[in-house]
Amino acid sequence: MLHEGNVVVQVRDLYYTYPGGIEALKGVNLEVYQGEVLAIMGENGAGKTTLVKHFNGILKPTRGQVLVKGIDTRHASVAELSRIVGFVFQNPDHQLFADTVYEEVAFALRNFGYPEHVIESRVKWALNLMDLWKYRTRSPFSLSVGERKRLTIASVLAYDPEIIVLDEPTAGQDHLQKEKISEIIHLLRLMGKTVVIVTHDVEFVTEHVDRVAVMARGKILAVGPPQRVLCDPQLLREARLVAPQLVKLSLILRRHGILNEGEYEWRADKLAPKLIKVLRSGADGGSPGI
Numbered sequence: 001m002l003h004e005g006n007v008v009v010q011v012r013d014l015y016y017t018y019p020g021g022i023e024a025l026k027g028v029n030l031e032v033y034q035g036e037v038l039a040i041m042g043e044n045g046a047g048k049t050t051l052v053k054h055f056n057g058i059l060k061p062t063r064g065q066v067l068v069k070g071i072d073t074r075h076a077s078v079a080e081l082s083r084i085v086g087f088v089f090q091n092p093d094h095q096l097f098a099d100t101v102y103e104e105v106a107f108a109l110r111n112f113g114y115p116e117h118v119i120e121s122r123v124k125w126a127l128n129l130m131d132l133w134k135y136r137t138r139s140p141f142s143l144s145v146g147e148r149k150r151l152t153i154a155s156v157l158a159y160d161p162e163i164i165v166l167d168e169p170t171a172g173q174d175h176l177q178k179e180k181i182s183e184i185i186h187l188l189r190l191m192g193k194t195v196v197i198v199t200h201d202v203e204f205v206t207e208h209v210d211r212v213a214v215m216a217r218g219k220i221l222a223v224g225p226p227q228r229v230l231c232d233p234q235l236l237r238e239a240r241l242v243a244p245q246l247v248k249l250s251l252i253l254r255r256h257g258i259l260n261e262g263e264y265e266w267r268a269d270k271l272a273p274k275l276i277k278v279l280r281s282g283a284d285g286g287s288p289g290i
């Protein structure tokens, strides 16, 4: 559920320049609301990862400000912020280090001082959730890329942070595991967590997020519900994003007068009845108009 007004991350006029001189963020403003699932989309190099790395203080603003639950990230350590913001890196190898899958997940819990029996039950829960319990004694580096990614997700879920940032969680996952990640996002939503997902997966976004922030060249071009943002052909062109298949179909149907101007459907179960009606009227002697 979206609770506007209850802002958990506030990004104010954020600029970030990498030590080499690349200006990756150029005046980003964004509010993340408690309990929402927010997607950040945009082409390679748009600045998505740079932006979310500010949420747990791995990067500090060159200019501007990021507040996480009211805490200015410039004055807080990564360890402190990580308790609030769990971060799953784009590249799992930047996160993994333990000798076994079990220890990988247990690490943060040990750091936070949980008793051993709690650690055990949390590790078991998280590894089962991610289909990895069977690998608990293996080295994280012996896992496939997709499994490693799921392991980093398990490590974060195990210690139950309030805000969860997932940088491209579905990359490298097969269909079944993507479904699993969808279910987990659904579960996190039910638990009242705030989830920020960086993704290129436009179909995934249409089904699972409340709002989308579209980035290009270090700026946010638009923020809004996916129904609006992903149906704006000009915005999609500007951000070099591809429309979801059903939006493409809706745009074609509009041109042929089957959907009204400004009308679109991007859910198959909503679009299908309209198409069936047109096709039926065609079969009955009327013109389907295609």
Ligand SMILES: Nc1ncnc2c1ncn2[C@@H]1O[C@H](COP(=O)(O)OP(=O)(O)OP(=O)(O)O)[C@@H](O)[C@H]1O
Pocket (backbone or CB within 6 Å): 018, 019, 020, 022, 023, 024, 042, 043, 044, 045, 046, 047, 048, 049, 050, 051, 090
């Ligand atoms: N460690 C770094 N040092 C210098 N420049 C960097 C570094 N990391 C990223 N950049 C540059 O900053 C810009 C934004 O990169 P960023 O990784 O935030 O993009 P992104 O939107 O996450 O892209 P992708 O979809 O490829 O993950 C790019 O021009 C990139 O080359």
Ligand SMILES: [Mg+2]
Pocket (backbone or CB within 6 Å): 048, 049, 050, 090, 167
């Ligand atoms: Mg990235």
